[in-house]
Amino acid sequence: MSGFRALARKELLRFSRVSMQTVFAPVVTTLLYLVVFAHVLESRVQMYPGVSYRVFLVPGLVMMAILQNAFANSSSSLVQSKMTGNIVFVLLPPFSHVEFFCAYVFASMVRGLTVGVGVLIATSPLVELNVAHPLWALAFAICGSAVLGSLGVLAGIWAEKIDQLSAFQNFVVVPATFLSGVFYSINSLSPVWRDVSLANPFFFMIDGFRYSFFGQSDVAPTTSIVAVLAALFTLSAIALMLLHKGYRMRP
Amino acid sequence: MSANSPVGPQSALNASPAIEVRGLAKRFGKLQALDHIDLTIERGEFFGLLGPNGAGKTTLISIIAGLTRADAGVAKVMGHDVIADYRAARRALGVVPQELVFDPFFTVRETLEFQAGYFGAKNSRAWIDEVIESLDLGDKANTNMRALSGGMKRRVLVGQALVHKPPVIVLDEPTAGVDVGLRMTLWKFIRRLNDDGHTIVLTTHYLEEAESLCGRIAMMNRGRIVALDRTDALIKRHHSLNLRVRLIGASLPAALRSRCVASVDDTHTFPLDRFEEVESTLASLRAANCRLLEMELLQPDLEEIFVEIMRTDAMQHAKGAQ
C-alpha cells in the first residue's frame, strides 16, 4: 500500500510540475472548440428540446477533455520512462501488479478530472449550466477517467516508441471520442451510424455525463454506467494480465 | 550479527544463499546471451562478475532483478524465486543499473525519497541523509537531476539502490565515468556495507578494482562462466611470478634464453613457478658473468589472468566450431 502511495505521488508530481502543458493547454483547446462550434451551429441546431446547442455542447466537451487527458497521462508517462530507461526505477521495486496499475490509473484520473473542472470553470462565463444529477455526474466522470487511465496503461505497456503511442492516440482514442456524440445526439444519426455508436464505450460516458446535467439522454443512465463499468473491468483485467506476464515491460 | 542486520531473522531461509542461479538461459533472436548458467553467491560475499563487452553480465543481472525473463532456469535472491516470489526477491535486492538513467522531473533528494517509498521503507529520512553524505552529494541534494554531471548521476543511481537497505546489492559498472576521488569514497562506503553483512556483487572493467575488492570472481564469456574461484586462487592458478632483470656485461647464456618470455634490449623477463627459483636464476646469471643493473619481481595481476582465460576460451570455442 505504501508503494502505491509513493508511486501515485510521483505520478501526480510529474504532471503537476508541467501543468501549463498538462492542464492549462487542454483547457484552452477545449474552450476553443466551444467558441467555434457554438458560434457556427448555435442558431441552426438543437439537439434536445429546451437546451441551446452551446449548452448542449459543454458536458460533452468536458467529458472529452477528461477522457483524453486521463489517457495521455498514464500512457505518456510509461512510454517516456521506457524510452529514457528510467522505467527501471518502477520495475525494480516490489509493487504488486494491482498496486502498480492503480497508481498510474489514479494519477490519470486526477489529471483528467482536474482538466474537466478547469473546462467547467473556464466555460462558466459563457454558458449557464445547471447540474440536474450531481452524483451521476461524479460517477461518470470518475468511471470515465478510470477507463481511459486504464487504456493509457495498456497503450503504455504496448508502445515502445512515442510514434507508436501517438498512432494509438490519433487512430483510436481521438476518433472514438469525436465519434461518441460529443458534438451531437446519436438520435440525429442514420440508423446504421446510430448502431455503430452504441458499440463505442465512449458514447456511454458522454451520454451518461450529459444526462447528469440535462436529465435527458439518448440511452438510460443505468445502461450507460453498466457499459462503462464493463469497459473498465475488461481493460483492467487485460492490463493486469499483461503486467503479470511481464509483456513488453520485462522482455 | 547485530539486531538490525540486513540479513534478519529468517530462520527458515537462513541456509539459502544470497543469489542462486540454476540453468539460466536467455536468447535474443539468434544470439544465446546466457547459456545455461549455474552460480551461487553466499551471503556476505564481495563477488566480482567480470567479462568482456557482450559477455552476458548485464543480462544475468537483469534476470536476477526481474527486469528480463529467462527462457529457462531459475534465479533466487535470498531464497526467493524472482518470478514466483518476486516481491520478497525484489525487496532483498538493490541494483545499480549500467545505463545512466534518471528522471528529469525531480531533484536528487526527491529521487531518493520516491525510491525509498516504492520499497515501503519507513523512517528513511536519516538513512537518505547518510546516503547523500556518503556519496558526496550534499550540495546537490536539491538540484534537479538534469543539472548533474554524468558522474553525479551515477552516484544518485548508487544511492537509489541503497535506500531500502537491501541485504544484496548488485552494482553494474558503478564506477564507469566516476572520478578517482569519488571511486575511493564509493568503495569505502560499499566496503562498509559489506562489513555490515550486505552481500555485494559487482561488475567492472577496471580489473585492479575487482582484484582489490572481491573475495571471489566469476569470469564470463559468450554467455557462459569460464572461470570461478577465489580471487587469490585465480591469480595463483597460472604461473605465479615474473622476474625482470636488466643486465650489463655478457649476453644471456643459451640455457637462460630459452626460459625467457620477453627480451627488450638488455631487459629480460623470466616466468617463475615458485619464489625459490629467484635465487637459482640469479645464480645462473652470475655464473654466466652477467651483471645485474636492475631487478624487479612482478606479481601476476588479474588483468593478465583475465586475458589468458579469455584467450583459452576463444581457442576452445574455435576448436569446438570446427
Ligand SMILES: Nc1ncnc2c1ncn2[C@@H]1O[C@H](COP(=O)(O)OP(=O)(O)OP(=O)(O)O)[C@@H](O)[C@H]1O
Ligand atoms: N535487449 C536486447 N536485445 C537484443 N540483444 C541483446 C539485448 N540485450 C543484450 N543483448 C545482447 O546480449 C549479449 C549480452 O549482453 P550484455 O548486456 O548482457 O553484456 P555485458 O556482459 O553486460 O556487456 P558490457 O560489458 O558491454 O556491459 C550482447 O551480445 C548483447 O548484444
Ligand SMILES: [Mg+2]
Ligand atoms: Mg553490461
